[in-house]
Amino acid sequence: MLKSNPIESAEEVLRRYLAENQMRFTPERFAVLDAALRRKRPFSASDIWDDMSVSGYRVSRASVFQTIGLLCRCGVLAEVALGGNESRYAARREGYLYLVCTGCGRIREERDPTVALHFRGRRFEAFTPAYHSTAVFGTCSTCMRRQRREAKTSKEVKQGIRKPSEKGRSGGRSPKEDIE
Numbered sequence: 001m002l003k004s005n006p007i008e009s010a011e012e013v014l015r016r017y018l019a020e021n022q023m024r025f026t027p028e029r030f031a032v033l034d035a036a037l038r039r040k041r042p043f044s045a046s047d048i049w050d051d052m053s054v055s056g057y058r059v060s061r062a063s064v065f066q067t068i069g070l071l072c073r074c075g076v077l078a079e080v081a082l083g084g085n086e087s088r089y090a091a092r093r094e095g096y097l098y099l100v101c102t103g104c105g106r107i108r109e110e111r112d113p114t115v116a117l118h119f120r121g122r123r124f125e126a127f128t129p130a131y132h133s134t135a136v137f138g139t140c141s142t143c144m145r146r147q148r149r150e151a152k153t154s155k156e157v158k159q160g161i162r163k164p165s166e167k168g169r170s171g172g173r174s175p176k177e178d179i180e
Contacts, residue, residue, distance in 0.1 A: 010037055010076045010091070017074035028059045032067040033076065042080045042088040042098060042107050081135055097134040103143030 014033055018025055035048045049064040068089055071077040078092040090098075090109070095116040099108045115134050122129075139147070 013076050014071070014074055017070075023070075028063050029067050029070065031057055031059065032064055033071060036068070036071065036077060036089065037091055039090075041109060042090040044086045044088055046086065097136060099140075100135050100137045101140035101143055102137050103139050103147070106140055106142075108140075 010033060011030065014029065015025065017023075018029075031052065032048060035051050036043065039047070045065045045068045046061075048068065049059070049061050052059055052064065068077065072079055072089065075092060077089045080088045080090050080098055088107075090096075095111055095113045097110055097112050097115050099110055101107075119129070
């Protein structure tokens, strides 16, 4: 959707949308656009406001939220359905899906051309899609390792190999070897 330089073409899209809808060209709108496009992962409007506040750019929270909505309507950003309480957004690009860890909440963007192929040319009865967002929920490798470690420790405690207060290994040996 966006050209090779996403910031430049996104600005063009926003300028055209503002002109067509007789809306004002404000520096705040373009600052929010710039902050949003610099994000590598899906973000919330609060994340953008925090980034701008930390960098010293004075903009109201309401302006950020309204501009994010405007950027979605003009096609630069897409709302990404990731669950949770707060809406998340990302630059609108075809062929990407989001891997969401249900343990830690980490989100990883993954390129998958088959996602775009699945929806391209697809017709729905009495419905015209504007864009799609695909999220896959599961457990990341870090959380999986942690769960295995916790399960192993729990099993060892139940078997009496390890005391409930002991954490980790004792010099590579099991606590049982220390006793013998």
